[in-house]
Amino acid sequence: MISIQGLNQFYGESHTLWDLDLEIQEGQCTVLMGRNGVGKTTLLQCIMGHQKVRSGQILLQGGQDLVKVSVEQRPRLGIGYVPQGRQIFPLMTVEENLQIGLPVLPRGQRKIPEYIFDLFPVLAQMMNRRGGDLSGGQQQQLAIGRALVVNPKLLILDEPTEGIQPNVVQEIGDIIRRLNREMGLTVLLVEQKLPFARKVGDRFCLLDRGRKVAEGEMAQLDEQLIKQYLTV
Numbered sequence: 019m020i021s022i023q024g025l026n027q028f029y030g031e032s033h034t035l036w037d038l039d040l041e042i043q044e045g046q047c048t049v050l051m052g053r054n055g056v057g058k059t060t061l062l063q064c065i066m067g068h069q070k071v072r073s074g075q076i077l078l079q080g081g082q083d084l085v086k087v088s089v090e091q092r093p094r095l096g097i098g099y100v101p102q103g104r105q106i107f108p109l110m111t112v113e114e115n116l117q118i119g120l121p122v123l124p125r126g127q128r129k130i131p132e133y134i135f136d137l138f139p140v141l142a143q144m145m146n147r148r149g150g151d152l153s154g155g156q157q158q159q160l161a162i163g164r165a166l167v168v169n170p171k172l173l174i175l176d177e178p179t180e181g182i183q184p185n186v187v188q189e190i191g192d193i194i195r196r197l198n199r200e201m202g203l204t205v206l207l208v209e210q211k212l213p214f215a216r217k218v219g220d221r222f223c224l225l226d227r228g229r230k231v232a233e234g235e236m237a238q239l240d241e242q243l244i245k246q247y248l249t250v
């Protein structure tokens with residue numbers, strides 16, 4: 019679905035991503051893992067166009083290079099993004115937060131899809147409440163709902179369980195699995211919690227200091243890799 023080839027990224031003089039290659043396979047849920055500060059968020063931001071890439075390619079199926087596509091165009095290519103920290107607009111209502119993605123859709127199709135309310139009934143109940151009044155878990159559901167408004171084929175999530183109560187974490191895991199396995203969305207997510215990664219992920223990719231150090235089927239993520247690259 020997406021083929022990342024030879025990606026290098028810098029913050030000023032600081033070389034952050036090094037010659038990164040990664041294949042995001044269609045229909046799979048890939049979990050990007052690694053300790054704090056290894057470059058996971060930066061990689062997602064490069065895919066979304068929020069960070070500039072120094073060299074390398076991010077190829078879509080069909081060969082289009084995302085690096086050459088403007089930030090505004092990327093959601094139109096079927097990519098939904100749930101950023102770290104959710105980025106809900108606190109003074110806007112739930113409905114207005116959801117509507118933000120609508121201009122991406124062709125005229126005549128600019129309607130919040132009903133299935134979003136089937137997935138997250140709480141959003142239907144709280145349509146007129148302000149985003150800032152929602153709990154952390156509800157805001158995360160809103161952030162995922164907002165990303166789904168553009169009818170993505172690829173859903174990218176940056177630490178969707180960060181700062182969320184355990185019962186809601188479970189619910190969000192179930193929803194990501196449904197989106198991936200029942201509705202066929204390809205998923206790429208950053209996740210630090212190992213049980214959650216194992217539950218939702220088909221594949222893992224481990225980063226260390228901006229380089230890919232291991233990848234494979236989730237079952238191949240063994241104790242040695244965990245000790246070497248994940249435990250602190």
Ligand SMILES: Nc1ncnc2c1ncn2[C@@H]1O[C@H](COP(=O)(O)OP(=O)(O)OP(=O)(O)O)[C@@H](O)[C@H]1O
Pocket residue numbers: 029034052053054055056057058059060061
């Ligand atoms: N806007 C920025 N300007 C300069 N340096 C940055 C910027 N954002 C991140 N960095 C640095 O780049 C490196 C990679 O950060 P990044 O946030 O991508 O890592 P991460 O693996 O997502 O970490 P975390 O798990 O803590 O979110 C870190 O050393 C970080 O300090």
